[in-house]
Amino acid sequence: MAPEVSPTLPARSAWAMVLTLCTAFALSQAYRTVGAIMAGPLQAEFNLSAQDLGLFSGAFHFAFGAMQLFMGIGIDLHGVRRTVLVAFPLAIAGGLLSAMAASFPLLIAGQVLIGVGCAPAFLVCTVFIARHFPAARFASVSGLVLGIGGLGMLLTGTPLAWLVETRSWRMGFAVLTAASALAWLSILSWVREPARDEAQPKESLLAALRRFGALFAMPHTLGILLLGSVSYAAFISLRGLWLGPLLVERHGYSLVQSGNVALVMSVVSLFGPPLFGRLDRDGPVRRRRIVACCAAYAALFAAIGIFHAAWIDIACAIVIGLLSGFIVWEYADVRVAYPAALTGRAMAVFTMAMFLGVAMMQWLTGLAASLAQSRGIEPYSAVLGTISALLVAGCAAFAWLPAPPGAVAGKP
Secondary structure: OOOOOOOOOOHHHHHHHHHHHHHHHHHHHHHHOOHHHHHHHHHHHHOOOHHHHHHHHHHHHHHHHHOHHHHHHHHHHHOHHHHHHHHHHHHHHHHHHHHHOOOHHHHHHHHHHHHHHHOOHHHHHHHHHHHHOOHHHHHHHHHHHHHHHOHHHHHOOHHHHHHHHHOOHHHHHHHHHHHHHHHHHHHHHHOOOOOOOOOOOOOOHHHHHHHHHHHHHOOOHHHHHHHHHHHHHHHHHHHHHHHHHHHHHHHOOOHHHHHHHHHHHHHHHHHHHHHHHHOOOOOHHHHHHHHHHHHHHHHHHHHHHHOOOHHHHHHHHHHHHHHHHHHHHHHHHHHHHOOHHHHHHHHHHHHHHHHHHHHHHHHHHHHHHHHHHHOOOOHHHHHHHHHHHHHHHHHHHHHHOOOOHHHHHOOO
């Protein structure tokens, strides 16, 4: 039987390596969703406002997103393994600093370090898949990786809620730091890459940055990035920051009860990317489906903001967890929208937009919550309304701005 991956790497080895790389990605998923459980204890210890909570959660995503271009260059110049091994120790250092932080600025510094350290975690997975798996299987394999990486969110559901409630939020960071060290060791031990072709000239840093500029000059890039900046951000802003406070303050749930809901939402979200990956179709059909899913997505966030019944809030959150899997179609869209030589950089730019979008959305929703509270308005209605409006704007940009020529013509 012919190998199902690159001939330079046996199928079994490729799968083992991509799953090992998933350990760092899973930890990055855990770090970016701790806010939903730690928000209350952090507010109590550091006397934080809703806007401060948005800053706390957004710091990780801003650092993560801002480093994507550099991580993309690092991967192209030095490879997947070296890039993640050099960067990920910063996440370990940031976890330790967060666990020991005596002030809010130190806590933010820890989040920034974690964000920088985790910056290559998903990018190395997507680039590895693009290089060593057939293009036709990119969406399905990426969807599986997204689902497996989502296991990290399970840690920040009931298990983290129990740990924070029985011990402290500091112990939560300590456990995640220890797990990060184990992930780094596993990548060091198991991940290897085929030798680079030394005959190929090595690209300079300046030349690499100029090739990024070529992406932004393409007319279809803007619509792709505008949708990418809000689609994942919406899911993470709810699951990673506002879900816990909403259930505690709006419905009187305990920390563990809200953790249970977060756990269910996380479990459901694991099935979304593999499911949507299997349903993927090339050409304009994919883009029409992306628009339809995004519109339904925005409606679910609006429903949580408008209706204050606990069962509606929980049901919508769970459906949002499943529907968030359509984001794998966005990655597949990026995969075919650019020449093969620009795949790694295109993935880096798209991932940068996603996580800078998370930082922006979490800051904006924190601001919306603070403004609503100052005017006597229920803050979570403002938060969910803001998310829904941003999704509608991103969806409209994706639908109305120029599409890649292949998508218009219905070609891969």
